[in-house]
Structures are given as C-alpha cells and as structure tokens.
Amino acid sequence: MEQASRNQERQPSDYGKEKVYESNHDEIELIDLIRIIWKYRWFLIMTPVIVGVLVYAFSFLLPPTYESSAQILLTNVDDPLYSNPENVKALLLSRDRLLPLMEEFKLPYQTVASFRKALTVESSEKLLTVQMKYSDPKVAQAVINRLLEPVLEESHKVYLEKRGLVESMRASLVSLQQETQESLNRNKATLTAIETQSGLTDVEKDISRARLLDYIVRDEYSLKDYISRIQEIDQRLLNLKEAELIEKPTLPRYPIAPRKGMNAILGFFASFMLALVIIFIREYWLQHRDEFYNKDKQQGTFHKDDSGMPLEG
Numbered sequence: 112m113e114q115a116s117r118n119q120e121r122q123p124s125d126y127g128k129e130k131v132y133e134s135n136h137d138e139i140e141l142i143d144l145i146r147i148i149w150k151y152r153w154f155l156i157m158t159p160v161i162v163g164v165l166v167y168a169f170s171f172l173l174p175p176t177y178e179s180s181a182q183i184l185l186t187n188v189d190d191p192l193y194s195n196p197e198n199v200k201a202l203l204l205s206r207d208r209l210l211p212l213m214e215e216f217k218l219p220y221q222t223v224a225s226f227r228k229a230l231t232v233e234s235s236e237k238l239l240t241v242q243m244k245y246s247d248p249k250v251a252q253a254v255i256n257r258l259l260e261p262v263l264e265e266s267h268k269v270y271l272e273k274r275g276l277v278e279s280m281r282a283s284l285v286s287l288q289q290e291t292q293e294s295l296n297r298n299k300a301t302l303t304a305i306e307t308q309s310g311l312t313d314v315e316k317d318i319s320r321a322r323l324l325d326y327i328v329r330d331e332y333s334l335k336d337y338i339s340r341i342q343e344i345d346q347r348l349l350n351l352k353e354a355e356l357i358e359k360p361t362l363p364r365y366p367i368a369p370r371k372g373m374n375a376i377l378g379f380f381a382s383f384m385l386a387l388v389i390i391f392i393r394e395y396w397l398q399h400r401d402e403f404y405n406k407d408k409q410q411g412t413f414h415k416d417d418s419g420m421p422l423e424g
Contacts, residue, residue: 151390159383166378167371175366179251180242182358183259186266187237188273188351193266196234203232203241203258212254238357248363255360266354274351281344288337295330298323 148155185194192198202208209223220226231242241259245251302323305316
C-alpha cells in the first residue's frame with residue numbers, strides 16, 4: 112500500500128518532467144536549422160537553378176508584346192470636347208473610333224472591349240499619353256497614329272474657328288478705334304478753329320468750346336478703352352494653342368513582355384522557398400513518425416509495412 116501511494120505521489124511530478132522534456136525536444140535550435148539546410152544543400156541549390164532555367168527557357172516560347180506610345184497636348188481654346196482631357200479620352204476609346212481601326216488593320220480581337228484593353232490613355236492636365244500593347248511593333252505604331260490623326264484634325268478646325276472669332280472681334284475694335292481717333296482729331300481741329308473765327312460771339316464760342324471739350328474727353332476715354340481691349344485680345348491670341356503631337360508614336364525596338372530575366376529570378380526564389388518548406392516538413396516527419404506510429408498502434412488503427420509506411424488495419 113505504501114509503495115502504491117508513493118508511485119501515485121510521483122506520477123504528477125514525472126508527468127511534468129515528461130512534458131518539459133517533450134517541449135524542449137520539439138524546439139528547433141539554430142544549429143538544427145543549419146544542419147538541416149546543409150543536409151539538403153544540393154536539393155536547395157539545384158531545385159531553384161533548374162526551375163529558374165526552365166522558366167527562362169519557357170519565356171522564349173511566349174509571344175512577345177511591344178508597346179507603342181504617343182503624347183498629345185490638347186488645345187487651350189474654350190471647347191467642351193477637345194480641350195477636356197477626359198472627354199478626349201472617352202472619344203479615343205469609343206466604339207466609333209475603335210471599330211474602324213479593327214477592320215482596317217485586321218486586328219485579331221473578337222470585340223471592341225478586348226481591343227480597348229490593349230489601349231491605355233492617361234491624362235495629366237492638358238497632356239494625354241496614349242499607349243498600345245501588341246505583338247507587332249509596327250502595327251502598334253500605325254494604330255496609335257491613325258487613332259490620333261482625326262483628333263488632331265478636328266481639334267485644329269475648332270482652334271481655327273475659335274481663333275477666327277477672336278480675330279473678328281479684334282478687327283471690330285480696331286475699326287472702332289480708328290473711327291474714334293478720326294473723331295478726336297476732328298474735334299481738336301474744330302476747337303482750334305473756333306478761336307480764330309470772327310463771326311462768333313464770345314457766348315457762342317464758349318458754348319461750342321464746352322461741347323467740343325466734352326466730345327474730346329469722351330473720344331479719349333473711348334480710345335483708351337479700345338486700345339486696352341485690343342491689347343487684351345492680342346495677348347489672348349498669343350496664348351491660344353492648338354492641339355499638338357509632342358511625341359510621335361514610337362516604334363518599340365524591344366518587347367516589354369515576357370520579362371525573361373525577371374521571370375527567371377521570380378522562379379528561382381519561389382522554388383527556393385518551396386524547397387525550404389519541403390525539407391522542413393520532411394525532417395519534421397522523420398523525427399516524429401515513430402511517435403505517430405506508436406500512438407496509432409496503441410489505438411489499433413495503423414500498422415507499419417516492411418517499407419515503414421503506415422497501413423490501415
């Protein structure tokens with residue numbers, strides 16, 4: 112009885128020690144990691160190298176993609192369409208503009224929406240950047256050129272129309288300025304002639320002089336106003352800018368995709384990380400499989416075969 116009591120008293124303490132041992136046993140120290148990596152060093156080296164080489168070689172089988180781009184500076188005339196970057200962008204990507212291009216260049220897109228995905232239009236204030244990705248660099252350049260030509264032509268017509276209106280306004284002001292200048296010169300000449308006229312009384316001269324001075328003051332004020340407005344219009348004409356193709360559609364020399372070197376690097380590092388995971392899982396299994404078999408054997412669910420693999424039974 113005393114011996115059984117002693118055994119029962121020692122059981123909790125022994126169980127705690129067992130748990131501490133198992134906990135320490137499950138911890139993986141740095142030296143263990145180094146040992147595992149060194150054990151599978153050739154697997155860790157060759158797997159990323161082989162995968163990187165295969166990915167690099169496979170990249171040559173993928174069709175190349177080229178990108179042609181152009182930049183257009185929109186006109187600054189007051190127009191709701193051709194001076195608004197967002198509206199011009201919507202116009203460029205509209206079905207009415209893209210469908211004829213698909214037919215003209217026999218592009219292999221099934222729908223306008225798929226063709227639209229190959230195009231990129233970015234706006235920054237008055238600057239539009241248009242890009243197209245395609246397997247043939249010359250076709251991409253030609254498509255961008257044909258896409259922008261109508262916009263430039265239509266924008267030029269709007270610019271000429273707006274400029275014509277401003278120039279017509281200037282011509283009217285110049286005509287009024289000349290008429291006012293002539294009226295001012297006549298009134299000044301008449302004022303000088305009054306002083307030498309002998310047939311007028313002093314009262315009549317005073318009345319005529321006052322009336323002429325009023326005309327002169329009015330003409331001078333009008334003349335200054337016309338000159339100021341003409342100068343403003345001249346400055347406005349100087350500031351008017353029509354749409355301009357500041358960067359013609361480029362002919363790309365090198366494809367933007369596939370990026371063979373980048374793909375190889377990504378494949379190398381991805382396979383390296385996967386190889387690390389595989390070897391650590393394998394090492395964990397090798398270290399704990401006996402415990403796993405013993406536990407299942409006690410439960411009567413698994414048995415080992417001759418090769419060490421578990422069998423259900």
